[in-house]
Amino acid sequence: MFGFKTIAIRGLLALSIWHCAPMACDAAETATPSVPVQLTFDRPLDASMAPFFVAAKNGSFGGEHLAVSFKTAAGSPEALARVARGESELALVDINELIRFRDKADAAPIKAVFVLFNRAPYAIIARRSRGIHLLSDLDGKTVGVADGDLSIRLWPALAQQNRIDTSRVKFHGISAAVREPILSAGQVDAITGFTYLSAVNLRDRGVPASDLTVLRFADYGCEAYGFAVVANPAFAAAKPDAVKGFVRALIAGINATVRDPARAVDEVMSRKDDGELELERLRLRTVLADNVLTEEVKRNGLGGVDPARLERSIDQIAQDFKFRKRPAASDVFDGRFLPPVEGRLIN
Structure with missing residues (x-):
C-alpha cells in the first residue's frame, strides 16, 4: 500500500511538472527584452x-x-x-x-x-577684491573667455537687458585649461563659465569664497x-x-x-x-x-x-x-x- 501511494504521488508530481513547464517556457518567451x-x-x-x-x-x-x-x-x-x-x-x-x-x-x-x-548655469565669476560685486561693476574690467564657452554667447542679450556698455568691457580669449588659473593668479578680473564648474573649481584652487562674486545670468534676466x-x-x-x-x-x-x-x-x-x-x-x-x-x-x-x-x-x-x-x-x-x-x- 505504501509503495502504491509513493508511485501515485510521483505520478502527480510528474503531471504537475509537465503542466507547469509549458507555462514557464511561455513566461520566458514573453518576458520583455531590454x-x-x-x-x-x-x-x-x-x-x-x-x-x-x-x-x-x-x-x-x-x-x-x-x-x-x-x-x-x-x-x-x-x-x-x-x-x-x-x-x-x-x-x-x-x-x-x-x-x-x-x-x-x-x-x-x-x-x-x-x-x-x-x-542655465551661465555666469561671470569675478574677484570681489577687484571691485566687482554687481554686473555693472564689469565696466572697464577684463574678462577671460575660454574657447568654446557657451556663456559668452548670451552676453549680448544680457548686456543689452542690463544697459551695459559692451565697449567698456574687454574680453580676452584664453584656453579652457587656464581659465581658473589665470583668475586665481589675478591676470584677469573675471571669467565666463558655469556656476557649478568654474566657481567651484576656483575654491579648490585656494580662492576663498568670500573673494568670489558669482554673477549668474539667470539673476540678471537671462531666461x-x-x-x-x-x-x-x-x-x-x-x-x-x-x-x-x-x-x-x-x-x-x-x-x-x-x-x-x-x-x-x-x-x-x-x-x-x-x-x-x-x-x-x-x-x-x-x-x-x-x-x-x-x-x-x-x-x-x-x-x-x-x-x-x-x-x-x-x-x-x-x-x-x-x-x-x-x-x-x-x-x-x-x-x-x-x-x-x-x-x-x-x-
Missing part, C-alpha cells in the same frame, strides 16, 4: 550627472527594460552630431546649442525630451534653460515607450539624488578616474540649488518647459546668432514623453 540605449554626455563626468548613474545603480533603468550605457563627447555639437547619425539614441546637451543646431539647413529634427537644468536630454528622431518614433521609460527612470534617479546626495556623488566617483570627493559634493549641491530645484520646477514638476519662456530665450539667442529661420519652441522641445505632472513632482 532595449539598448546609449546616452552621450557632452563633457567629462562630474557630479551634475549623478541622477543618471543613480538610476542605473538602483535598477530604475532596468525596471523600464532598458540597458543603458554611457559615453562622453567633446562638447554639445559633437554629442548632437552623434545623435543625428544614430550613433547614440540619447544625449545630454545644452538646449541652447540644440536651438542653434536646428538652424542648419541639413539638421536632423532632433528635439529635447527632458530638461534637467531648469535654469535660458540649461542641459536637456535629446533623442534621435528615428529612435523616438520607433520606440516611444523606451523614451518614456527612460524619462521615468531619470525622474526616479533625480529624486533619489535629492534624498541622498552624498551617496549619489559616491556613485559618480566610482566611475571617475580622478576627482576630489568634497569638491564633487559641493558641485552637486550647487547644481541642485541653482539649476535643478528651482521654484518653477517645484510648482510644475521636473523635465518640462514653459513654452512662452522658451520662446523668449530663443529671442535672446537671436541677439547674437543670426537664424536662417528662427525655430519655434515646438521645434526644440517635445513634451509627449513626459509623465503627468503628479509623476514629475519632487518627492
Whole structure:
C-alpha cells in the first residue's frame, strides 16, 4: 500500500511538472527584452550627472527594460552630431546649442525630451577684491573667455537687458585649461563659465569664497534653460515607450539624488578616474540649488518647459546668432514623453 501511494504521488508530481513547464517556457518567451540605449554626455563626468548613474545603480533603468550605457563627447555639437547619425539614441546637451543646431539647413529634427537644468548655469565669476560685486561693476574690467564657452554667447542679450556698455568691457580669449588659473593668479578680473564648474573649481584652487562674486545670468534676466536630454528622431518614433521609460527612470534617479546626495556623488566617483570627493559634493549641491530645484520646477514638476519662456530665450539667442529661420519652441522641445505632472513632482 505504501509503495502504491509513493508511485501515485510521483505520478502527480510528474503531471504537475509537465503542466507547469509549458507555462514557464511561455513566461520566458514573453518576458520583455531590454532595449539598448546609449546616452552621450557632452563633457567629462562630474557630479551634475549623478541622477543618471543613480538610476542605473538602483535598477530604475532596468525596471523600464532598458540597458543603458554611457559615453562622453567633446562638447554639445559633437554629442548632437552623434545623435543625428544614430550613433547614440540619447544625449545630454545644452538646449541652447540644440536651438542653434536646428538652424542648419541639413539638421536632423532632433528635439529635447527632458530638461534637467531648469535654469542655465551661465555666469561671470569675478574677484570681489577687484571691485566687482554687481554686473555693472564689469565696466572697464577684463574678462577671460575660454574657447568654446557657451556663456559668452548670451552676453549680448544680457548686456543689452542690463544697459551695459559692451565697449567698456574687454574680453580676452584664453584656453579652457587656464581659465581658473589665470583668475586665481589675478591676470584677469573675471571669467565666463558655469556656476557649478568654474566657481567651484576656483575654491579648490585656494580662492576663498568670500573673494568670489558669482554673477549668474539667470539673476540678471537671462531666461535660458540649461542641459536637456535629446533623442534621435528615428529612435523616438520607433520606440516611444523606451523614451518614456527612460524619462521615468531619470525622474526616479533625480529624486533619489535629492534624498541622498552624498551617496549619489559616491556613485559618480566610482566611475571617475580622478576627482576630489568634497569638491564633487559641493558641485552637486550647487547644481541642485541653482539649476535643478528651482521654484518653477517645484510648482510644475521636473523635465518640462514653459513654452512662452522658451520662446523668449530663443529671442535672446537671436541677439547674437543670426537664424536662417528662427525655430519655434515646438521645434526644440517635445513634451509627449513626459509623465503627468503628479509623476514629475519632487518627492
